[in-house]
Amino acid sequence: MKLSTKGRYGLRAMLEIALQHAKGPVPIHVIAEHQNLSSRYLEQLLIPLKQNGLVKSVRGSQGGYILGREADKITVGDIIRALEGPISPVDCVNELNPDECDRAEFCVTRRIWSKLRDSMNQVLDSYSLEDLKNEATDVP
Amino acid sequence: MKLSTKGRYGLRAMLEIALQHAKGPVPIHVIAEHQNLSSRYLEQLLIPLKQNGLVKSVRGSQGGYILGREADKITVGDIIRALEGPISPVDCVNELNPDECDRAEFCVTRRIWSKLRDSMNQVLDSYSLEDLKNEATDVP
């Protein structure tokens, strides 16, 4: 029940882009240096974020990444789902690609996993990048 | 953010033991056959469950496993924690064995992981084996 580094690094990268939004596109290497990550790895994390419309890329000199939409319209859940796929403790209650098993109808544990799934999504969707931005700038 | 088979199989095994509680100790091979699992693998899952007092073992002929305490005193969270360790989306908010990082003090994302951790534990602790037992016996 752990988040992978994809989700954690990706969220930190998104926050970095959000914080520097005013200054224009943020290049990968800047994020990587700030967050002490491999820029080559970060590069790969930005692909699904772009595909999901959470960031836009600007190529060429002075290029980099900008937010795909306003920070208050991007939730932590959006970011995690883009990077790690549907948030679900088991595949049989995965909404996108349910891996139904024979016993689904009688399965007593299934209901618990559904409830856990909903709760996880609810918590992660209750935070937007804007919220994180505000907290980050509050720090002295 | 997936549960491993340990957690899923373990919960099903515990439910099986709870359901057959009246008939005395339930041998591993019975659980394994009912749930279509490898009994050799199941054997390993029962070790941590026993260490955590969730089941007791009875050796010898007519032996098997019985619940370590009443079904309404065992939550799904107890079972998952016994099998998979502390329920936490990241190690830095793991209560038992916190893997604090340098940035913990300023870390904006940390608060979200705490809230997610609490929510996950709360959901899983809101179901007892007794609840599951009741649902299971309701099925025609």
Place this chain on the structure above:
DNA sequence: TTATACTCTAGTAAAACTATAGGGTATATG
């Protein structure tokens, strides 16, 4: 024209997961 920065694809080492296997010990029963 050139430096900057994104894009796409492939490969790889390490860790975690999911078992399988062998040899042992305790105990109820006949």
Place this chain on the structure above:
DNA sequence: CATATACCCTATAGTTTTACTAGAGTATAA
């Protein structure tokens, strides 16, 4: 007391996933 039953302990092996690393290419501002 012999024996079948069933738990107990440790080791290991195959597979998958994770977390990168690397090479070659493309677009664009200056």
